[in-house]
Structure formats: structure tokens, C-alpha cells
Amino acid sequence: MTHSVTPFTSRIVGCGSYLPARAVSNEELARTVDTSDDWIVERSGIRQRYFAAEGELTSDLAVAAARRALDMAGVAADEVDLVVVATATPDNTFPATATKVQAKLGITQGAAFDVQAVCTGFIYALAVADSFLRVGQHRCALVIGAETFSRILDWTDRGTCVLFGDGAGAVVLRAEPSRPGAPGLLGSRLRADGRHYDLLYVDGGPSSTGTAGALRMQGREVFRHAVANLASVVVEILAEQGFAVADLDWLVPHQANLRILAGTAKKLGLAPEKVVVTVDRHANTSAASVPLALDTAVRDGRIRPGQLILLEGMGGGLTWGGCLARW
Ligand code: UT7
Numbered sequence: 001m002t003h004s005v006t007p008f009t010s011r012i013v014g015c016g017s018y019l020p021a022r023a024v025s026n027e028e029l030a031r032t033v034d035t036s037d038d039w040i041v042e043r044s045g046i047r048q049r050y051f052a053a054e055g056e057l058t059s060d061l062a063v064a065a066a067r068r069a070l071d072m073a074g075v076a077a078d079e080v081d082l083v084v085v086a087t088a089t090p091d092n093t094f095p096a097t098a099t100k101v102q103a104k105l106g107i108t109q110g111a112a113f114d115v116q117a118v119c120t121g122f123i124y125a126l127a128v129a130d131s132f133l134r135v136g137q138h139r140c141a142l143v144i145g146a147e148t149f150s151r152i153l154d155w156t157d158r159g160t161c162v163l164f165g166d167g168a169g170a171v172v173l174r175a176e177p178s179r180p181g182a183p184g185l186l187g188s189r190l191r192a193d194g195r196h197y198d199l200l201y202v203d204g205g206p207s208s209t210g211t212a213g214a215l216r217m218q219g220r221e222v223f224r225h226a227v228a229n230l231a232s233v234v235v236e237i238l239a240e241q242g243f244a245v246a247d248l249d250w251l252v253p254h255q256a257n258l259r260i261l262a263g264t265a266k267k268l269g270l271a272p273e274k275v276v277v278t279v280d281r282h283a284n285t286s287a288a289s290v291p292l293a294l295d296t297a298v299r300d301g302r303i304r305p306g307q308l309i310l311l312e313g314m315g316g317g318l319t320w321g322g323c324l325a326r327w
Helices: 026-030 037-044 058-073 097-104 118-134 194-199 219-240 258-268 286-299
Strands: 008-018 022-025 048-051 082-086 111-115 140-148 166-177 184-192 200-202 215-217 250-253 308-315 319-326
Touching (some): 008 118, 008 286, 022 026, 037 258, 048 166, 058 286, 082 097, 097 111, 111 118, 118 140, 118 166, 118 184, 118 286, 118 319, 166 286, 184 219, 194 200, 194 219, 250 258, 286 308
Parallel strands (some): 082 111, 082 140
Antiparallel strands (some): 022 048, 140 166, 184 319, 200 215, 308 319
């Protein structure tokens, strides 16, 4: 959606991320799964992933990432009046994990809810929070992507269990008076096509089986949709805002597969050096992957004030989308 004139612009004023302590290499997985480091690296670019400790929950990961984002922003938790958590692996079926995060951070004002768009979850959550802030309904949001996908993997399905990891990333989004050329989110576009529900889903749930279920994916089919959908959504957002691909300083994509990142960059005519890549170290952390990648590139100094950044993602639903920001 193009951002028409609204009283406020929302701006990312801090980011943070958290990975569990336990890193698991491909070699370690290959001891219990019928796979190899060579296959995983060649097909996905993944070299390791992190798994949450027993008893370490999605909300714990989310809170750790949120604290780091608040620190960078110099914002006190009690200034936050909106907590949005993107997750497909909530602590419980209800209430929203966001309410637990809110309480753990000592926030007692405003609203807290979860957004469910699987790997596109952070993009959806950012667009939703941005809409609330731009009209003045809320002033300061924590937008978090947090997942413990290790809990929904089928360890006998080598086509999926080697691809995912746990983690969390967060941003602090603050409403600032709108003025032309100022830093902030410039536009977003969210898409879904539920006809492809069965390409990537969990075969359980409270209303179907009464169990949590395990992740199922037709990888090759999802791959086919990913490059086409992501390239088109990037072009649409840029065109809406009057930019060309060449104007982009950084593409911060969902990290599912190195070949998808390379394929999308190639289709866009974007130099591969402008794509932030963390899939090798983090694997696919679903809704956490975009803010994890963003935080990595901000903290290592690649993303700098004034640059044009495009965040994008694609996942189960199918869902996909992107957000354009002036840093
Ligand atoms: O985050 C949401 C979006 N998700 C994605 O974007 C994922 C998209 N899909 C993918 O990234 C890729 O499709 C995969 C990485 C999942 C798979 O790569 P692929 O090149 O599409 O491989 P494939 O599924 O077609 O499997 C090729 C072969 C098969 O053997 P045969 O039938 O050719 O003999 C598989 O059985 O590789 C075999 N295979 C494995 N071998 C070793 C599948 N998984 C493994 C494994 N280790 N872990």
C-alpha cells in the first residue's frame, strides 16, 4: 500500500536479536538424520542452525531480542504501547505470546497481539504496526518475530528437518511527525494466495487433531513460487514509491534458501552484494529471519542512515510481502 499523507511516519529506531546458545552443525544432524553436510550446503546454503534449550520458549527468545532492540533505541519498556509478535510457534494456543512478552517486559499499557503469517509474519506484523502508528492510534511499538521451529519438525523427514532453526528478532517502531524525505517506513505490500495452503503447513492444530503437529512442505513447489512472488513484490513496492531496483542499498530477505536469495537477486538485476545473507548461520527461522538479518547488518555497520532498505518474505499460506524503509 502506498503511504498517503498521514499525521505520522513510523520509524525503526532500534533493533535487536537473540539466538539460543546451542548451535547445531550439519555434521551433528547427519549423525541422526539420513543426510550430509554436502547435500544441505549445496541445496540450501545452510551450515548450522540454533535450537532452543528444553524449557526455553518462543516468548523467552522474543523478550531477549526485544530488550536488545529497546537498548539500541534508548527507549524504556514503559514507553511501548503496542507489542506485536509474529510467530507460528506460540507458547500456547492462546493467549497471544505477545501478552506474555508484554508482561515479562513490565509493559502495562496499550495493546498486545500475535500475527500469524508464518515466514512472512514479521513483514505482516511490521505493516500492521506501521498502520496503527501512522494514524496516531499508538505511539511506540515493539514488533518481534520469534520462533521455536525445532518443536514442530519431523526428525524422520530429512526434506524439512535440516532446514529450520530457532531464534528471534525485534524492532522498536516509533511514530514521528511526517515530513518529506525523513527516515521511516515508506510503503508495504502484503499478499496471500490460500489456494496453496497445502504446500507448506503443519499437520496438527487445536481444531483439527488436537495436537501440535509437524511441519510438512512440498519444497520444490514452494521454491518455484518463491522467486517469482518475491521478485514481483519487490518491483511493485519500489515502483509505487517511485524507485528503481538500482536505488536499493540493501535487500533484507527472508532466509529460507541461498538459491532463492540468489535467484531473486538475479531476477531483479540486483547485485548479490546488496543482499543480506544469514541463512548459512541461522538456517530458516521463519518469522524471526528478517529481523535477525536486519539486526546483523545494522550492527556490523552495513546498513547506515539515509539508505534505502527493502525487507521481504514469503511463507506458508502462501503469504508474501515486503516493506520499504529509508533508514
Ligand atoms: O520459509 C518458507 C519458504 N520455504 C522455502 O522457501 C523452501 C523452498 N524449497 C527449498 O528450499 C528446496 O526445495 C529444498 C531445500 C527444500 C529441497 O531442495 P531441492 O533441490 O528442491 O531437492 P528435492 O526436494 O527435489 O530433493 C532432491 C533429492 C531427493 O532425492 P531423489 O528423489 O532425487 O533421489 C531427496 O530425497 O534430495 C533428497 N533429499 C535429501 N538428501 C540428503 C531431500 N532432503 C535431503 C537431505 N539430505 N536432507
